Amino acid sequence: MTRRPSPLLLDGAAVAMALLDVWAHWDIHEPLRMACGLSAALALLLRRRHPLLTFCVTLPSVLLSDAVFACLAALYTLASFKRPRTLLVLGALAFAFADTTSLPARGLDLTSRTTLIALGYSTATAAAAVFLGQLVQTRRDLSLRLTEISQARDRQELLTAQAALAKERAQLAREMHDVVSHQVSLIAVHAGALQVGTKDPNTKEAASTIRRLSVQTLDELRHMVGVLRASGGNPTDLTPQPALVDIRRLADNCGIETELTMDLPEGLPPTVQRAAYRTVQEALTNTRKHAPGATARIDLFQAGDRVHVRVTNTAPTQPPLPLPGAHHGLIGLRQRAELLGGTMSSGPTSDGGYEVRVVLPTEVTG
Template structure:
């Protein structure tokens, strides 16, 4: 291609020159000095065909016209087609070589009239230049396709590496979050329990044991905070280690969704639910509203969250999309509802999702609320 700087094998540079020289030697054996000189000038010019293909083609044309360097002209035309993509230029160059093949040397009106009525002469004059030009473009397109395929492969490899790094960063950030929200919380409870035991007991041995437990817990918390800091640094620019969302965050989620939502959320529901249940309920509503924005823009939505006996009922209904609404071009991996179903089933609940007869969609989940709670001990006294 134009601007190529890669080194080429010697046979690519000199092979066509040798072939053209052999053709010229055979063609010019019985000829006069003019065709002989034109043929070998054309052969010598082929050495520079990769740098200045158009100039070389023009230099080879006299030899094509005189019939002494036919192959050199075709090689020059092939090189132009290989290195230049301008169609009009390629047509002109093909016509130029075809004209040189067709005209008799020396010019004779009788011979010209004969060739004009001889189909084989026209076919030979036009067909071989067209074949050379077509071959050059085919090789050029093949090279371009190979280069683009190589770039695409490298681009996908880079994307795969970036995606792997992003997944790893997300895993580290999630691990840091879990350690911050769960493990650190549990260790804090151990420390509080040990402090309460040390305060309330009168047995010296028990006091020493409780003091040791509390000291170890505090030291563990310090090391844990350091480890969380390391994971956060390795996890990139993830969000702050804020607590995970609860049911009390649903009104904020609904207000920020910018959807037409009719919400009925029982404020007394799940007052003693485990945070995992509340988090799952929040994620279900969040994913359902996200899907409405993706697949049913402008649709009316109903959100119901209520508690029945020992079960938390979550229902999200939406109608068909508003034809006048502009859909959001959001990416969709197709794994959101699957992940929610797995989350609900791990909690021992039930999950359904599917289309409605009116063209809308419904998501329902039933979550158990009787999971054991861990409460902080009293530190009075």
């Protein structure tokens, strides 16, 4: 896109052209005419703020001298900022008569062919300045209209996208409510029945853990459904984000034997606390899925300006169950750690277990 010159530069060029016009008709013996020409040239500095006043100030220079550029520039500016056609017609006629009369002439003889030709030429010159100003005004109005249309189109596209997103969220909420919540409810019911009907202590404890986790999952699902359905309506508060104090409860309710050691100061940034919690959560989930019968050790401590989160599990004592998974958990942990300026590493241990280690800065910027 071509960059337009600044208004100050254009005004300076107009004044320079007007001064050049005065210099071309300079006559040292006619100081009044030259003073009018110079005043008209300098008056062009006001043409954008006061176009009508500038035209009136420059008109005497046409009547008293041959320097007409300043008045034509003022007439062009008047036409580019003002809409009343009557005003523009009167301005063009005033310029034409002033240019044709040129005091101190005795008068305007309209019966003379030469006078009529000069009047027609002056009128055409003034009309050209008016038409050019009107063209610039029309172009400016069209540009503003196109900008408004473009903004309206962008708003419409945004509304359409938001409507589509709201529709998708509503559909997702229905699926979660009708399918996922129903299946989790069945899990909780069967786990409760197993807990009541069995006499084996280990089975009863496992059924109790399954039922408790199912109920917690149902509560979270109901809240998520409420958030999705509230899209586009009244805002719904999100579930409180986990912190370091929740890791103890997570370890106790994970369904596997864990040993937790946590030595971290208070006041860590919430993002660091959430990252530590999610690391432990994901590591324990992977242990339950891929290492049945294993035990886990959780270590959280600070070394210098870094928070270390390490979750290690022993080798499994039972064959893993074929559970579905997208294999995105560890990738998500690595991305979360990198966004916070930390690192993440994972891999098997020498005793056949597995270790997940995340190192995070204690101060997160950005």
